[in-house]
Amino acid sequence: MDAPAPFDPPERLLCGPGPTNVDPAALEAMRRPMLGHLDPALHEMLLELCALLRSAYRAEDAEVVLPLQATGTSGMETGIASLVEPGETVIVGVNGYFGRRIAEIARRHDADVVEVTADWGEHVPNACLLNALHEHRDARLLAVVHAETSTGVEHPLAELGAEMRDADTLLMADCVTSLGGVELEFDAWGIDYAYSCTQKCLGAPPGMSPIAFSAQAAERARSRSTPLGFNFDLDLLTAYWTERPATYHVTVPILHIYALHEVLRGLAEEGLENRWARQAEAGARLQERVGEMGLELLAEPEHQLAPLTAVRVPEGVDGKAVQAELLARGIEVGGGLGPQAPAMWRLGLMGPNANVETADRLADAFAEVLAAVGPRAAERPLAAATD
Amino acid sequence: MDAPAPFDPPERLLCGPGPTNVDPAALEAMRRPMLGHLDPALHEMLLELCALLRSAYRAEDAEVVLPLQATGTSGMETGIASLVEPGETVIVGVNGYFGRRIAEIARRHDADVVEVTADWGEHVPNACLLNALHEHRDARLLAVVHAETSTGVEHPLAELGAEMRDADTLLMADCVTSLGGVELEFDAWGIDYAYSCTQKCLGAPPGMSPIAFSAQAAERARSRSTPLGFNFDLDLLTAYWTERPATYHVTVPILHIYALHEVLRGLAEEGLENRWARQAEAGARLQERVGEMGLELLAEPEHQLAPLTAVRVPEGVDGKAVQAELLARGIEVGGGLGPQAPAMWRLGLMGPNANVETADRLADAFAEVLAAVGPRAAERPLAAATD
Numbered sequence: 001m002d003a004p005a006p007f008d009p010p011e012r013l014l015c016g017p018g019p020t021n022v023d024p025a026a027l028e029a030m031r032r033p034m035l036g037h038l039d040p041a042l043h044e045m046l047l048e049l050c051a052l053l054r055s056a057y058r059a060e061d062a063e064v065v066l067p068l069q070a071t072g073t074s075g076m077e078t079g080i081a082s083l084v085e086p087g088e089t090v091i092v093g094v095n096g097y098f099g100r101r102i103a104e105i106a107r108r109h110d111a112d113v114v115e116v117t118a119d120w121g122e123h124v125p126n127a128c129l130l131n132a133l134h135e136h137r138d139a140r141l142l143a144v145v146h147a148e149t150s151t152g153v154e155h156p157l158a159e160l161g162a163e164m165r166d167a168d169t170l171l172m173a174d175c176v177t178s179l180g181g182v183e184l185e186f187d188a189w190g191i192d193y194a195y196s197c198t199q200k201c202l203g204a205p206p207g208m209s210p211i212a213f214s215a216q217a218a219e220r221a222r223s224r225s226t227p228l229g230f231n232f233d234l235d236l237l238t239a240y241w242t243e244r245p246a247t248y249h250v251t252v253p254i255l256h257i258y259a260l261h262e263v264l265r266g267l268a269e270e271g272l273e274n275r276w277a278r279q280a281e282a283g284a285r286l287q288e289r290v291g292e293m294g295l296e297l298l299a300e301p302e303h304q305l306a307p308l309t310a311v312r313v314p315e316g317v318d319g320k321a322v323q324a325e326l327l328a329r330g331i332e333v334g335g336g337l338g339p340q341a342p343a344m345w346r347l348g349l350m351g352p353n354a355n356v357e358t359a360d361r362l363a364d365a366f367a368e369v370l371a372a373v374g375p376r377a378a379e380r381p382l383a384a385a386t387d
Numbered sequence: 388m389d390a391p392a393p394f395d396p397p398e399r400l401l402c403g404p405g406p407t408n409v410d411p412a413a414l415e416a417m418r419r420p421m422l423g424h425l426d427p428a429l430h431e432m433l434l435e436l437c438a439l440l441r442s443a444y445r446a447e448d449a450e451v452v453l454p455l456q457a458t459g460t461s462g463m464e465t466g467i468a469s470l471v472e473p474g475e476t477v478i479v480g481v482n483g484y485f486g487r488r489i490a491e492i493a494r495r496h497d498a499d500v501v502e503v504t505a506d507w508g509e510h511v512p513n514a515c516l517l518n519a520l521h522e523h524r525d526a527r528l529l530a531v532v533h534a535e536t537s538t539g540v541e542h543p544l545a546e547l548g549a550e551m552r553d554a555d556t557l558l559m560a561d562c563v564t565s566l567g568g569v570e571l572e573f574d575a576w577g578i579d580y581a582y583s584c585t586q587k588c589l590g591a592p593p594g595m596s597p598i599a600f601s602a603q604a605a606e607r608a609r610s611r612s613t614p615l616g617f618n619f620d621l622d623l624l625t626a627y628w629t630e631r632p633a634t635y636h637v638t639v640p641i642l643h644i645y646a647l648h649e650v651l652r653g654l655a656e657e658g659l660e661n662r663w664a665r666q667a668e669a670g671a672r673l674q675e676r677v678g679e680m681g682l683e684l685l686a687e688p689e690h691q692l693a694p695l696t697a698v699r700v701p702e703g704v705d706g707k708a709v710q711a712e713l714l715a716r717g718i719e720v721g722g723g724l725g726p727q728a729p730a731m732w733r734l735g736l737m738g739p740n741a742n743v744e745t746a747d748r749l750a751d752a753f754a755e756v757l758a759a760v761g762p763r764a765a766e767r768p769l770a771a772a773t774d
Contacts, residue, residue, distance in 0.1 A: 037593070105617045206641055255409075
């Protein structure tokens with residue numbers, strides 16, 4: 001075919017559920033000289049990157065911490081594929097799109113799946129999960145979504161980890177929207193396997209999935225009797241990422257690694273708790289502004305995430321038209337994910353966008369567009385919004 | 388941990404087996420405004436990217452052509468996982484590291500593997516593969532490495548495809564070092580599944596794996612009775628990449644997609660056959676220069692690849708010391724891959740490095756370092772080099 005014109009994407013302020021705008025320092029890092037994947041100079045840096053990731057996860061005692069060479073869902077599938085053998089039981093907390101996805105992937109891997117559900121916007125009570133565990137003491141894995149990207153709900157993970165401390169069942173947590181964005185304590189909370197992404201609170205481009213295995217989880221992955229896939233095999237990954245001299249596994253995404261190293265460096269400079277505080281402040285401002293517009297949040301207030309705010313679309317308002325008009329003005333926000341989702345907008349403030357100025361810019365534009373596109377929410381009875 | 392210094396990689400001329408230096412236009416493209424993975428403006432471009440990829444593979448009749456969201460080995464594993472069910476027979480041509488890897492991955496996926504082997508540096512004769520096919524008429528898949536990155540040997544794939552035209556067995560080809568580098572005709576040669584990477588002859592950074600399924604292979608992937616993994620499921624991939632409106636699957640590596648679009652655009656501008664000619668000219672020059680140094684090539688001359696030249700390390704020369712000294716001078720070349728490899732250097736001229744000037748620069752440096760580090764090859768009897 002004839003060569004098309006160069007791609008000319010419009011400028012966007014990315015305030016949806018991720019990806020967020022990339023940290024300018026990460027973009028700069030991607031212009032540094034390219035090294036080969038077997039270059040000793042790269043191998044030294046990979047160790048540093050893994051150590052930084054360990055800090056970000058608060059996973060100093062974890063057996064393995066490294067980033068996988070594909071986006072977040074590869075971390076989800078690697079956890080299931082590594083820790084569960086066919087016919088074993090997996091308990092999954094499902095209160096949104098990504099809990100459902102965990103259950104689906106577990107079924108694809110021939111697990112016996114027990115779903116513990118809650119409505120979109122609610123959290124799955126730990127008591128219900130623990131009841132399921134009581135009924136299925138042989139369960140290999142109990143999986144929850146720490147930060148449900150489809151609803152903005154945070155799971156009370158510290159409490160769950162404490163309750164499961166003496167169980168043989170491993171605890172897996174989806175931290176795609178929590179790593180670097182809200183408090184997360186891999187060691188202290190007793191998490192066995194966590195996975196995340198790079199394009200949300202970390203502020204790098206999408207392309208990798210940081211994961212962490214506890215000693216117990218790594219032992220389990222290494223003692224399984226059925227073979228693992230090659231690309232995300234724990235032993236092959238560690239032979240390259242953390243054992244020295246490094247053994248070739250796959251050609252890792254070098255420039256993306258530069259970007260990830262740079263944003264983790266920035267996180268260490270800022271301080272993890274300062275970052276959490278900045279995310280909390282930005283989220284609180286946005287949620288306050290949305291409340292002032294007379295709109296209702298989807299999440300239970302006591303489980304509302306800071307980086308992601310889901311807002312119910314009031315009756316009579318065309319949510320998709322609001323999204324499209326915001327996009328036309330250069331601002332991306334998300335809608336509901338999948339056919340089960342209630343009508344909503346998802347507003348994200350992550351990484352470089354996690355600040356009060358961006359919260360205000362987003363809220364201002366949102367109010368303007370809402371006034372232009374739909375009936376004004378403030379004029380409508382609040383009850384209608386909960387239908 | 389405390390924040391380390393920014394990563395400061397040294398400049399390298401990447402003349403190993405890949406990654407190659409990134410096309411400057413691709414680096415520039417990665418600085419364009421980031422879009423979300425659900426942005427309609429991105430979705431339009433993805434269709435264009437897939438069409439460009441179709442041209443590069445000469446796969447206008449293929450059912451599916453798209454890039455996977457991880458590096459080349461994900462394309463290898465996706466082929467096996469999609470096309471082969473447990474207990475089915477897979478015939479694999481093994482004459483180097485990557486043929487072995489195909490066989491290993493097929494075993495991990497519970498295939499019954501028949502290896503047809505040749506020594507490193509030789510090609511696997513099609514007659515031997517066809518004999519194996521005659522003995523295993525029920526084989527689901529016959530896999531060969533079109534361009535064996537560990538030896539620089541090209542497989543006579545056109546001839547194999549023609550011979551298999553009436554067989555039910557699917558033909559899979561590893562095109563990691565051939566796509567955009569040497570003649571490759573997906574449709575005309577009757578290939579059913581091909582995979583490649585982005586960091587070699589295409590000149591983009593590592594991070595994706597372009598794949599192509601024939602109608603027969605896609606039908607096979609879609610009618611399998613055992614479930615597939617989620618990340619590389621053909622239906623989920625096509626629902627996002629090629630069906631419109633696009634359905635969310637995973638967050639694709641956006642900036643890498645910009646880079647891939649740009650290098651494919653450059654390939655279309657240059658013309659595929661012109662690119663092959665440029666690669667051939669650069670490879671021929673390097674091979675001539677290496678011959679003038681009295682060194683022996685690993686590959687049979689009639690099956691020598693243009694983009695990759697493997698050179699036997701003469702007896703008495705420390706191959707690793709030569710590599711290290713070249714690296715100290717800013718030039719990366721490869722060594723033998725894995726414990727089975729004979730002592731060799733692997734010299735690559737790919738993508739932006741595929742030109743006579745770079746061939747000469749590499750040959751000059753190589754000759755200098757060889758003279759400085761080891762006994763001069765020209766002073767040694769040639770016979771010694773074949774031990």
